[in-house]
Amino acid sequence: MKSLGGGEDAARRLTRLATYASVATALILIGAKLGAWYATESIALFSSLIDSLLDLFASLITLFAVRHALTPADAEHRFGHGKAEPLAAMLQSGFIAGSAVLLLVEAVDRLIAPQPIARTEIGIAVMILSIVATLGLVAFQSYVIRRSQSVAIKADSVHYQADLLANAGVIAALVLSGYFALPLVDPLFGIGIAFYILKGAWDIGRDAYQMLMDRELPDEDREAIQRIALGYSGVLGVHDLRTRQSGPDRFIQMHLDLNGALTLNRAHAIADAVEKEVMARFPGAEVLIHQDPVTPDSPPDVTDRDGGDAVGIRASVEPPRRSVRKTAGAPPSAPEGEPE
Numbered sequence: 001m002k003s004l005g006g007g008e009d010a011a012r013r014l015t016r017l018a019t020y021a022s023v024a025t026a027l028i029l030i031g032a033k034l035g036a037w038y039a040t041e042s043i044a045l046f047s048s049l050i051d052s053l054l055d056l057f058a059s060l061i062t063l064f065a066v067r068h069a070l071t072p073a074d075a076e077h078r079f080g081h082g083k084a085e086p087l088a089a090m091l092q093s094g095f096i097a098g099s100a101v102l103l104l105v106e107a108v109d110r111l112i113a114p115q116p117i118a119r120t121e122i123g124i125a126v127m128i129l130s131i132v133a134t135l136g137l138v139a140f141q142s143y144v145i146r147r148s149q150s151v152a153i154k155a156d157s158v159h160y161q162a163d164l165l166a167n168a169g170v171i172a173a174l175v176l177s178g179y180f181a182l183p184l185v186d187p188l189f190g191i192g193i194a195f196y197i198l199k200g201a202w203d204i205g206r207d208a209y210q211m212l213m214d215r216e217l218p219d220e221d222r223e224a225i226q227r228i229a230l231g232y233s234g235v236l237g238v239h240d241l242r243t244r245q246s247g248p249d250r251f252i253q254m255h256l257d258l259n260g261a262l263t264l265n266r267a268h269a270i271a272d273a274v275e276k277e278v279m280a281r282f283p284g285a286e287v288l289i290h291q292d293p294v295t296p297d298s299p300p301d302v303t304d305r306d307g308g309d310a311v312g313i314r315a316s317v318e319p320p321r322r323s324v325r326k327t328a329g330a331p332p333s334a335p336e337g338e339p340e
Contacts, residue, residue, distance in 0.1 A: 011148040011284070018144040018153050019063035022160070025137045026056035029130050036126035039119045040174070043110040047103040047190045048130070048170050051163060051197065054099040058092040058159065062152045083246050085152040086208040092155050093205030100197035107190030114187065120178030127171045134163050155204045162200045166193045217243040217250065221282070225252060228277050234258060234270040236294055250285040252278060260293030267291050 033049040065088030141157035144150065173189035176182045216222065222243060229238045237257035244251050256274065258267045271289045278287050 011144075014144045015066055015148045015150050015153060018141055018150075018156075019059065019066050021137055021140055022059040022156050023056065023063060025133050025160075026052055026059050029133060030056060032126045032129055036123045040123040042123055042170070042174060042177070043107055043186050043190050045123050045127070045170055045174070046106065047193055048127070048163070048166055050099050050103055051159075051166060051193075052130075054095050055159060055163065058095055059156060061088045061091050061095075062156045064088075065152050066150065083212065085150060086211040086246075088152050089155040089204055089208035090212070092159070093201045093208065096159055096197060096201035096204065100194045100201065103190055103197070104194040107187040107194060110187035110190070111184065114183035120174050123174045123178075124171055127167050127174070131164060131167045134160055134167065138164065155208065158200050158204055159197070162197055165196060169193050211245055214244040214246075217245060217252075224281060225254070225278055228281060229254065229256060229274050232270055232274060234262065234266070235274065239292075240290075250282055251288075252282065252285050253288045253290075255290045255292050257292050257294045260295050262293075267293075 029052045030049070033045065033052055037045045037049050065084045138157055138160050141153055141160070145154050145157065169189045169192065173186045176185040222241060225241060225243070226238050229235050235256050236259065239255050239257070241252075241254040243253075256271060258270060262270075268291075271291050275287045275289055279285055
């Protein structure tokens with residue numbers, strides 16, 4: 001069962017807004033860095049320009065992937081379109097790795113034939129602007145990730161976080177090369193930034209691959225699910241817990257061991273209560289629970305230790321209301337709590 005509440009609607013809107021903010025930031029930085037590189041001819045600044053160009057391309061991929069991933073499930077895609085996000089992240093990792101290789105080639109060439117840097121102050125001013133803009137974007141993306149768990153936005157944020165370090169490195173290279181006559185510092189910083197970008201590409205690609213392969217949710221999430229289920233006195237055990245994430249969507253399946261002497265209504269009420277609490281812990285998740293009857297050593301209690309009047313239901317959880325369908329000619333049902 002899956003419900004789309006107001007909280008998830010807000011998370012989806014934030015996810016879309018994050019993609020627009022990413023594209024806008026990349027466009028602004030590309031214009032500023034292009035002018036600064038033309039004025040300074042710094043290889044470190046050129047590396048930052050290349051990174052911003054690829055940021056724009058990756059952000060556009062993220063924008064279209066997120067829009068597709070948020071499309072509701074249909075008759076041909078019963079589990080939704082969430083896999084569009086890790087696919088986009090895989091593409092991002094490839095482009096980011098390509099930018100790192102290109103930067104490495106340019107930096108090695110400049111290391112062999114160093115060149116002086118002109119108009120250092122322009123480059124420094126542009127890189128400070130880049131750091132401020134990127135900090136604002138990363139802060140907003142971090143907020144969106146906490147609300148939506150979007151792997152595409154997370155991938156987008158990872159390489160913008162790498163940009164922060166790269167931009168600081170560019171400023172250091174400009175200062176050392178322009179004011180202290182150390183021309184080799186510029187390409188050396190470029191090489192260091194290239195390897196840092198390669199690591200980011202590897203991390204993004206690895207996470208996207210794990211999601212495409214339906215890796216289980218983290219252990220702490222699985223343990224939280226089991227604690228929720230076993231917190232109900234009517235649940236005697238949990239097994240066959242299966243979880244996965246597809247973009248913004250999470251899928252949780254499990255079997256509950258319930259006393260075989262419980263009535264169907266009681267067993268269903270327990271499963272419903274567990275399901276609702278799991279969904280509250282993981283908003284937007286699709287939860288499927290199968291009930292397995294077992295024969296315990298002792299008969300089921302008719303009341304909770306906490307004074308509740310529903311077997312296995314927490315006293316603080318109100319049992320769900322149900323309407324009983326009556327069929328013409330059928331005998332009246334036995335009162336709840338009496339044997340049928």
